[in-house]
Amino acid sequence: MSSAIPRIAVDAMGSDLGPEEVVAGVRAALKEDRSAMEIIVVGNEEVLTPLVVKYSLMRDRRVKVYHAGEVIEMSEKPIQAIKTKKDASMLRAIEMVKIGMADATLSCGNTGALMAAGTLKLRPMNGIERPALGSIIPGKKKNFIMIDVGASPDPKPDSLLDNGILGANYARVALGVKNPRVGLLCNGTEDGKGNVLTQRAHKLFKENDLLLNYGGLLEGFNIFDGDFDVVVCDGFTGNVVLKSMEGAVVLLKDLIKEEVKRNFIRMLGMWIAKGTFKSLKKRLPVEKFAGAPLLGLNGLVVKAHGGSNRKQIAGALQIAIRCLRMDMNRRISEDIEKVRQVKAE
Amino acid sequence: MSSAIPRIAVDAMGSDLGPEEVVAGVRAALKEDRSAMEIIVVGNEEVLTPLVVKYSLMRDRRVKVYHAGEVIEMSEKPIQAIKTKKDASMLRAIEMVKIGMADATLSCGNTGALMAAGTLKLRPMNGIERPALGSIIPGKKKNFIMIDVGASPDPKPDSLLDNGILGANYARVALGVKNPRVGLLCNGTEDGKGNVLTQRAHKLFKENDLLLNYGGLLEGFNIFDGDFDVVVCDGFTGNVVLKSMEGAVVLLKDLIKEEVKRNFIRMLGMWIAKGTFKSLKKRLPVEKFAGAPLLGLNGLVVKAHGGSNRKQIAGALQIAIRCLRMDMNRRISEDIEKVRQVKAE
Numbered sequence: 131m132s133s134a135i136p137r138i139a140v141d142a143m144g145s146d147l148g149p150e151e152v153v154a155g156v157r158a159a160l161k162e163d164r165s166a167m168e169i170i171v172v173g174n175e176e177v178l179t180p181l182v183v184k185y186s187l188m189r190d191r192r193v194k195v196y197h198a199g200e201v202i203e204m205s206e207k208p209i210q211a212i213k214t215k216k217d218a219s220m221l222r223a224i225e226m227v228k229i230g231m232a233d234a235t236l237s238c239g240n241t242g243a244l245m246a247a248g249t250l251k252l253r254p255m256n257g258i259e260r261p262a263l264g265s266i267i268p269g270k271k272k273n274f275i276m277i278d279v280g281a282s283p284d285p286k287p288d289s290l291l292d293n294g295i296l297g298a299n300y301a302r303v304a305l306g307v308k309n310p311r312v313g314l315l316c317n318g319t320e321d322g323k324g325n326v327l328t329q330r331a332h333k334l335f336k337e338n339d340l341l342l343n344y345g346g347l348l349e350g351f352n353i354f355d356g357d358f359d360v361v362v363c364d365g366f367t368g369n370v371v372l373k374s375m376e377g378a379v380v381l382l383k384d385l386i387k388e389e390v391k392r393n394f395i396r397m398l399g400m401w402i403a404k405g406t407f408k409s410l411k412k413r414l415p416v417e418k419f420a421g422a423p424l425l426g427l428n429g430l431v432v433k434a435h436g437g438s439n440r441k442q443i444a445g446a447l448q449i450a451i452r453c454l455r456m457d458m459n460r461r462i463s464e465d466i467e468k469v470r471q472v473k474a475e
Numbered sequence: 476m477s478s479a480i481p482r483i484a485v486d487a488m489g490s491d492l493g494p495e496e497v498v499a500g501v502r503a504a505l506k507e508d509r510s511a512m513e514i515i516v517v518g519n520e521e522v523l524t525p526l527v528v529k530y531s532l533m534r535d536r537r538v539k540v541y542h543a544g545e546v547i548e549m550s551e552k553p554i555q556a557i558k559t560k561k562d563a564s565m566l567r568a569i570e571m572v573k574i575g576m577a578d579a580t581l582s583c584g585n586t587g588a589l590m591a592a593g594t595l596k597l598r599p600m601n602g603i604e605r606p607a608l609g610s611i612i613p614g615k616k617k618n619f620i621m622i623d624v625g626a627s628p629d630p631k632p633d634s635l636l637d638n639g640i641l642g643a644n645y646a647r648v649a650l651g652v653k654n655p656r657v658g659l660l661c662n663g664t665e666d667g668k669g670n671v672l673t674q675r676a677h678k679l680f681k682e683n684d685l686l687l688n689y690g691g692l693l694e695g696f697n698i699f700d701g702d703f704d705v706v707v708c709d710g711f712t713g714n715v716v717l718k719s720m721e722g723a724v725v726l727l728k729d730l731i732k733e734e735v736k737r738n739f740i741r742m743l744g745m746w747i748a749k750g751t752f753k754s755l756k757k758r759l760p761v762e763k764f765a766g767a768p769l770l771g772l773n774g775l776v777v778k779a780h781g782g783s784n785r786k787q788i789a790g791a792l793q794i795a796i797r798c799l800r801m802d803m804n805r806r807i808s809e810d811i812e813k814v815r816q817v818k819a820e
Contacts, residue, residue, distance in 0.1 A: 205665075207667065242667075269726070270726055270729060270730070280662055283662060283669060283670035283671075284670045284671050315715055316715070317625055317628060317710070317711050317714035317715055317718075318714075320550075320552075322552065322587075324628065324711070325628035325629045325709075325711040326628075326629050328711070349715075349718050350714070350715045350716070350717065350718025350719030350720070350721065350722050351718045351719075351721060351722050351725075352722065353718075353719055353722045354722050354723070354725075354726040363715075364670075365662070366662050366669070366670040366673070366712070367711070367712055367715055369662035369663075369695070370660055370661070370662055370694075370695045370708075370712055370716055371695070371715055371716055371719045372695065373662075373694050373695025373696045373698075374695030374696075374698055374716045374719065374720050375695070375719050375720055375722075375723040376695065376696060377695050377696050377697065377698045377699050377720075378699070378720040378723045378724055379723055379724075379727055380696075380699075381614070381615055381699040382724055382727055384615060385615070385755055385758060385759075386751060386755065389750075389751040389752075389754045389755055389758075390748065390751050392751075392754070393750070395747060395748070395750065396747075396748045396750055396751045397748075398747060398748070399743075399744045399745060399746070399747030399748025399749070399751075400744060400748045400751070401744070402740060402741075402743060402744030402747060402748075403735065403740070403741045403742075403743075403744025403745045403747075403748060404744070405734075405738070405740065405741055406731060406734040406735050406741045406744075406745070407734075409734045409737070410730055410731065410734055413730060413734075414730075
């Protein structure tokens with residue numbers, strides 16, 4: 131699957147901020163990492179060539195432009211879009227992975243279309259029913275992986291076990307944890323808690339605890355405590371939880387800002403204390419976590435937020451490069467093979 | 476169900492902070508509200524009588540002590556506990572509602588046991604399959620109700636519609652909103668998003684939009700925007716989301732505190748700006764929202780956090796009193812009756 135030099139096909143057209151931001155992100159990533167790699171910028175050549183010139187990437191041998199004439203818009207229905215727009219930049223980028231022209235795809239485009247096209251064209255690995263989106267979340271003492279944050283809203287219990295294996299491999303690569311501790315997100319930690327799905331998955335995890343370091347159930351309260359490196363859930367719950375937590379943090383930030391602006395004394399105090407918030411930003415480097423790989427496919431697909439800025443694009447590219455350099459997908463398929471053998475016995 | 480004077484049976488034994496905190500909470504509530512009511516403090520008389528004396532409630536005619544010899548502990552298995560501990564304070568308090576000695580029960584005890592005992596002894600209203608926990612959540616511009624936050628982890632689509640009706644009635648009573656706008660929490664707002672449960676519930680809501688003001692799907696990002704007065708979800712998702720949001724807010728608070736303590740300048744600045752955080756606390760008066768009614772039963776059961784302090788107990792009591800004074804349960808059963816008629820047609 132992986133060649134010596136990582137090659138990434140970047141869908142440059144799907145971003146909410148337009149192709150320029152994507153090209154700027156590619157440049158930022160290449161500036162930070164001077165090693166050998168290949169970035170294939172996929173999209174309308176007429177639009178992309180001037181941008182590649184503008185960002186001084188014309189002479190960088192690591193960058194190539196590949197033409198694709200169509201774009202899948204955010205508002206389009208996934209299945210319909212991938213059926214009708216055969217020449218869409220997103221599809222072309224994924225096809226490159228399929229035919230071996232690239233090792234990974236990065237896209238900020240329509241999530242549903244990316245998942246559908248990724249699954250359809252690259253197929254899930256042998257033994258995996260559905261892929262899962264893994265996201266790095268900043269915690270109090272250390273970061274952790276939440277998986278699935280939106281790929282499969284109605285998985286079977288077996289898929290949650292797969293998510294544990296996929297997430298553990300991603301934690302090794304993205305967080306550098308040797309033996310990631312996996313937990314199952316639940317509405318309580320006592321036996322008998324959970325919905326039917328988590329109860330069954332909990333049982334499966336306990337039966338397969340030789341294959342991964344399973345730490346049991348965890349509650350939302352404890353998600354940031356650092357006790358778990360991988361938090362497993364279904365794609366519906368993960369998506370709603372991730373977005374709600376973001377909503378809560380934005381609420382708090384907005385309320386603090388509003389209250390500070392109410393009078394001059396508060397503004398003065400906050401100005402004096404501004405180092406606090408600068409350090410806080412450094413401790414929560416969200417732009418580095420903007421890419422979420424769609425794990426469990428024969429080939430790497432990384433999804434970045436639709437509204438990712440150049441820093442976030444660069445962060446997502448670095449995630450993709452890291453996954454390729456550490457040969458994550460080979461490790462995942464080896465782990466999945468072990469599970470299949472255990473189940474077959 | 477409701478008499479002219481609200482009578483509340485308070486389970487004084489189930490709190491993590493012990494019965495004294497509950498008695499202190501009763502006193503705080505009575506001090507704030509001087510009108511006619513009756514609070515029956517249920518639990519071990521030998522423990523409670525000295526506390527009632529200590530908090531000068533002996534001569535308050537509104538307070539009575541009722542003896543119950545057993546306590547259901549937090550760690551006990553719900554069904555087993557309610558089967559074996561017939562004289563538990565929680566069960567006695569619920570029985571009082573059943574036989575008409577009280578109009579509502581308040582307990583900080585074992586949630587599972589409270590739900591099981593409430594459902595078993597009071598029974599769901601005609602037309603309701605399972606009760607739901609409704610919680611008030613502070614938002615940016617206004618507060619909203621989230622329902623269900625933990626009673627039914629695996630509801631059917633019909634139950635989510637019921638949650639909408641229960642939540643709308645609770646929003647009228649607790650938030651004073653005349654025509655509450657109801658939304659369904661989902662992993663996206665486009666048609667086709669959601670798991671099977673939310674997709675089916677969304678369809679049901681649209682079919683029954685004459686009965687309630689249904690505003691459609693909403694995402695976690697938008698939960699605090701103030702567009703919805705009632706956010707409907709299943710009890711598993713609601714519980715996990717609520718606790719994760721709390722976890723995120725605590726994380727942010729802890730990180731800010733840590734960063735402030737790093738140097739003197741920051742501490743000085745924050746001291747000057749301290750009014751910000753005082754105002755913030757006033758805008759997010761969490762102690763007032765500590766009680767979550769178990770809605771949809773023939774009788775009112777209010778759950779307070781296990782670790783509620785006296786202010787939170789008083790807040791939960793006020794919620795119970797408000798529900799009784801506004802005859803919420805009668806309104807709910809009228810609404811449920813309308814739905815049943817529509818479904819029968």
